[in-house]
Amino acid sequence: MDSVKIGIIGIGNMGSMHAKWLKDVPGAELTAVCDINPEAFKRLGDDLRAKVQCFNTPEEFFAKSGCELVQICVPHYAHPDLAIAAMKAGMHFILEKPICVHKAEAERLLAECKKYPNLVKSAMFNQRTRDAHVKIKELLDSGELGEIRRVTWIITDWFRTQQYYDSGDWRASWRGEGGGVLTNQCPHQLDLLQWFFGMPKLVDAHIFLGKYHNIEVEDEVNAYLEYPNGATGNFITTTGEAVGANRFEAVGEHGRLVFENDKLTFYRHRESTTDFIKNAKVGFGNPYTWTCELPYAPDNAGLCQHMRIVKNVIDVIRNGAKLIAPVEEGIRGLELANAMMLSGFLKQPVELPIDSKVYAEKLEKLIATSRYTKKPVTTTGNAAGFGNSF
Numbered sequence: 001m002d003s004v005k006i007g008i009i010g011i012g013n014m015g016s017m018h019a020k021w022l023k024d025v026p027g028a029e030l031t032a033v034c035d036i037n038p039e040a041f042k043r044l045g046d047d048l049r050a051k052v053q054c055f056n057t058p059e060e061f062f063a064k065s066g067c068e069l070v071q072i073c074v075p076h077y078a079h080p081d082l083a084i085a086a087m088k089a090g091m092h093f094i095l096e097k098p099i100c101v102h103k104a105e106a107e108r109l110l111a112e113c114k115k116y117p118n119l120v121k122s123a124m125f126n127q128r129t130r131d132a133h134v135k136i137k138e139l140l141d142s143g144e145l146g147e148i149r150r151v152t153w154i155i156t157d158w159f160r161t162q163q164y165y166d167s168g169d170w171r172a173s174w175r176g177e178g179g180g181v182l183t184n185q186c187p188h189q190l191d192l193l194q195w196f197f198g199m200p201k202l203v204d205a206h207i208f209l210g211k212y213h214n215i216e217v218e219d220e221v222n223a224y225l226e227y228p229n230g231a232t233g234n235f236i237t238t239t240g241e242a243v244g245a246n247r248f249e250a251v252g253e254h255g256r257l258v259f260e261n262d263k264l265t266f267y268r269h270r271e272s273t274t275d276f277i278k279n280a281k282v283g284f285g286n287p288y289t290w291t292c293e294l295p296y297a298p299d300n301a302g303l304c305q306h307m308r309i310v311k312n313v314i315d316v317i318r319n320g321a322k323l324i325a326p327v328e329e330g331i332r333g334l335e336l337a338n339a340m341m342l343s344g345f346l347k348q349p350v351e352l353p354i355d356s357k358v359y360a361e362k363l364e365k366l367i368a369t370s371r372y373t374k375k376p377v378t379t380t381g382n383a384a385g386f387g388n389s390f
């Protein structure tokens with residue numbers, strides 16, 4: 001099989017890591033990189049830098065690199081335009097999360113995607129490849145839990161310091177990033193939430209802007225969700241809680257699935273909860289339940305999550321495999337994030353789907369009235385300091 005020539009645009013924290021990891025992916029060949037800041041290429045190290053073409057503008061990269069596949073790893077606002085430019089240049093792409101900052105931009109991108117049916121268009125939803133998440137998806141899709149009644153996800157292990165927010169001038173402002181924890185850290189879980197359970201019909205959220213950090217965007221969100229079948233949900237997240245937790249809990253008619261501290265536990269009962277409530281001859285007690293600890297491969301087995309996405313895209317290009325994370329699905333998690341923010345701003349529940357124009361206008365207003373300034377600090381190494389869930 002011919003290797004796929006890959007380029008990376010944006011050699012920052014994430015792009016430089018992808019560049020180093022690609023050597024482990026069968027069929028992948030990193031041949032070009034691009035960054036508007038030439039200093040960024042130093043992150044590759046001398047050996048790797050000497051092996052690849054370096055471009056200073058995306059225009060030059062698209063015109064001259066000869067790549068078949070491009071990974072787009074720049075700040076979020078630039079995602080749709082670069083993905084569209086990639087398609088115009090005939091390149092398959094893997095777009096970092098979030099695919100866009102707001103739903104209207106995602107709609108614009110997806111309309112363009114329809115014009116290029118033969119190109120592979122993936123999002124970097126690497127957490128879809130985590131073995132535990134694959135197991136959860138299998139259990140839910142097989143109906144093992146029965147009809148879902150409640151889902152609760154507490155994700156407070158995205159702890160970030162002020163230095164993190166100061167490490168890039170685009171971070172944590174309406175103009176530079178367009179949001180906080182929901183836009184930067186949680187796109188993974190918001191994507192998984194819709195991948196597992198579909199979309200809720202209503203979101204009622206409380207949002208807190210700059211509660212724990214000197215930032216203008218949200219660093220704490222507490223959201224209530226309602227699904228078409230009557231199931232309820234809770235989505236709680238912050239970057240200001242130490243020591244944070246990541247606890248996922250799904251309750252169905254036939255039991256409760258919990259994923260926390262790398263342990264996947266299924267409390268399974270054979271009788272449905274509804275039947276037990278109706279038919280039990282006792283006032284207290286529970287349906288007879290097995291507690292099962294479900295095995296899954298640890299996350300450090302083989303390729304890392306991100307490179308599994310790259311490998312999948314190569315398999316799609318070369319062998320017509322099924323795409324794990326189509327970019328078209330990225331609009332759903334984005335809509336969840338926008339709906340939570342909208343609900344928080346309006347201080348009332350919002351029904352889904354939201355009107356993308358309404359949210360776009362709200363964001364424009366926030367940008368226009370922003371008085372937020374910050375002094376970037378110089379950091380060394382991995383400036384954004386990913387410490388956990390990523």
Ligand SMILES: NC(=O)c1ccc[n+]([C@@H]2O[C@H](COP(=O)([O-])OP(=O)(O)OC[C@H]3O[C@@H](n4cnc5c(N)ncnc54)[C@H](O)[C@@H]3O)[C@@H](O)[C@H]2O)c1
Binds near residue numbers: 184
């Ligand atoms: N999938 C994940 O696990 C994961 C983890 C971290 C970041 N990300 C995503 O990756 C993206 C980048 O984040 P980061 O932390 O690496 O940011 P960063 O600031 O460290 O790096 C961004 C790089 O892009 C360059 N750049 C900016 N605009 C450009 C343009 N138009 N053309 C070419 N280069 C450009 C900058 O000079 C910089 O070197 C974000 O969208 C973020 O959400 C994903």
